[in-house]
Amino acid sequence: MDAKATKVAEGIHRLSANVKNILFEGMWPVPNGVAMNSYIVQGEKLAIIDGVCGWDGVPETLLAQFEQLNLDVNDLDYVIINHMEPDHSGWLDAFRKVRKDFTIYTSERAKPLLEAFYRITDNIKLVKSGDTLDLGAGRVLAFEEIPNVHWPETMATFDTKSGTLFPCDAFGSFGAVSDEAPYDDTLQEEQIEFFEREMERYYSNIVTAFSVATQKAVQKVKGLDVKIIAPGHGIVWRREPDRVIRSYTRLAGYAKGPARAEVAVLWGSMYGMTELAVQPVIEAIESQGVKTRVHRVPESHIGYVLDSVLQSSGVVLGMPTYEYKMFPPMAAVLDEIGKKKIMNRKAFRFGSYGWSGGAQKELDEINERNKMKWDFLEPVEFNGRPTEHDIELARQRGVELARAVKQWTLGDAAS
Ligand SMILES: Cc1cc2nc3c(=O)[nH]c(=O)nc-3n(C[C@H](O)[C@H](O)[C@H](O)COP(=O)(O)O)c2cc1C
Ligand SMILES: [Fe+2]
Ligand SMILES: [Fe+2]
Numbered sequence: 001m002d003a004k005a006t007k008v009a010e011g012i013h014r015l016s017a018n019v020k021n022i023l024f025e026g027m028w029p030v031p032n033g034v035a036m037n038s039y040i041v042q043g044e045k046l047a048i049i050d051g052v053c054g055w056d057g058v059p060e061t062l063l064a065q066f067e068q069l070n071l072d073v074n075d076l077d078y079v080i081i082n083h084m085e086p087d088h089s090g091w092l093d094a095f096r097k098v099r100k101d102f103t104i105y106t107s108e109r110a111k112p113l114l115e116a117f118y119r120i121t122d123n124i125k126l127v128k129s130g131d132t133l134d135l136g137a138g139r140v141l142a143f144e145e146i147p148n149v150h151w152p153e154t155m156a157t158f159d160t161k162s163g164t165l166f167p168c169d170a171f172g173s174f175g176a177v178s179d180e181a182p183y184d185d186t187l188q189e190e191q192i193e194f195f196e197r198e199m200e201r202y203y204s205n206i207v208t209a210f211s212v213a214t215q216k217a218v219q220k221v222k223g224l225d226v227k228i229i230a231p232g233h234g235i236v237w238r239r240e241p242d243r244v245i246r247s248y249t250r251l252a253g254y255a256k257g258p259a260r261a262e263v264a265v266l267w268g269s270m271y272g273m274t275e276l277a278v279q280p281v282i283e284a285i286e287s288q289g290v291k292t293r294v295h296r297v298p299e300s301h302i303g304y305v306l307d308s309v310l311q312s313s314g315v316v317l318g319m320p321t322y323e324y325k326m327f328p329p330m331a332a333v334l335d336e337i338g339k340k341k342i343m344n345r346k347a348f349r350f351g352s353y354g355w356s357g358g359a360q361k362e363l364d365e366i367n368e369r370n371k372m373k374w375d376f377l378e379p380v381e382f383n384g385r386p387t388e389h390d391i392e393l394a395r396q397r398g399v400e401l402a403r404a405v406k407q408w409t410l411g412d413a414a415s
Helices: 058-068 092-098 108-118 189-222 241-254 274-286 302-311 328-339 359-369 388-410
Strands: 006-009 012-019 034-042 046-049 078-081 103-107 124-127 132-136 139-145 155-159 164-166 260-267 291-296 312-318 346-353 380-383
Touching (some): 034 058, 092 108, 103 139, 108 124, 155 189, 189 241, 260 274, 260 302, 274 291, 274 346, 291 302, 302 312, 312 388, 346 359, 380 388
Parallel strands (some): 046 078, 078 103, 260 291, 260 312, 346 380
Antiparallel strands (some): 006 012, 012 034, 132 139, 139 155, 155 164
């Protein structure tokens, strides 16, 4: 496991571990891995902010980086826990084996979680927004609660001396990070763009259900004199912290829409009947200059589907009827999109049925249940194989959808 401690700013070091070949949270593909970052902050006292997961070898990787800095874990005075999810707190079990007594600084809502996950009940100092911890040598840490980004207990820590914000999950991204260059100022533009793509998928998979909380957190952050953003996942933003703030503002806004002037096309088909209309619809949308992001369901993992749907103002759903309901993998995907609170899409459904239909009823139920408020064009349903007329109708709806998306996103009245 590659892991090298690097200097973020005077008295601040980044420790980290990259994890690969896992499904993050047990379900999200991370083909490029994911980094978990931890930070050592030195005044006269020594604090560690955030940790890593507890899987085989990962805590050891973190502890080994103390040695690189000529530090001993026994030098630590404070353990600051911004977020209790085990990807950041899991190392505590291993840490406790080498260090018996330590003082934890965390939010009030983290306390029961510390007991529930790690049976830790002592030496916990609870902090609220505005509370500070003086590390000496002019280094004062200020705490800011940012609840529900991503769990209820989440807080951010701000080093007033260097202007470094430690927001844990907020401003994070997927993607393993090279310890040679974990900073935006040590990366080429295309590498930063790689992390921005990884950030979009991370946001849609992990954060998007908490977009309102994220918007509130971003407002709080804007009230601080932030010079560096040092998140719990991904790269550290030193040259242009505003860039990641803008990205998160944009992504949080996408949840309620409008998002980009693009259309996500999700389709599934058993015997190719529904499929016959897929390409004509895509071509119709693109004929209006609107980009599509196409996913066959269930072949395309929900992690990627969510990314496309979050970023698109329009969604096409093509699926057959199955046992009086919607093609099940599509229903599952749609329900998850609803649970992630991706709302207010311009949408169009088409598909094939044999004798009764039923997909529409389930679609309405999912939309209602999750309060998605998607705005659907009239569906195009065909019996068995679509006729030329069915295809033409689906094509027309594709054009209508693309125009509606343009109008919504660009206010393009001429389209
Ligand atoms: C397992 C299965 C269950 C189905 N259940 C229904 C149904 O409840 N009502 C209906 O109208 N058609 C039903 N159909 C028929 C399909 O909707 C129809 O064959 C359609 O053309 C399939 O489209 P596709 O080729 O795009 O998968 C079912 C088909 C299969 C294979
Ligand atoms: Fe988290
Ligand atoms: Fe996390």
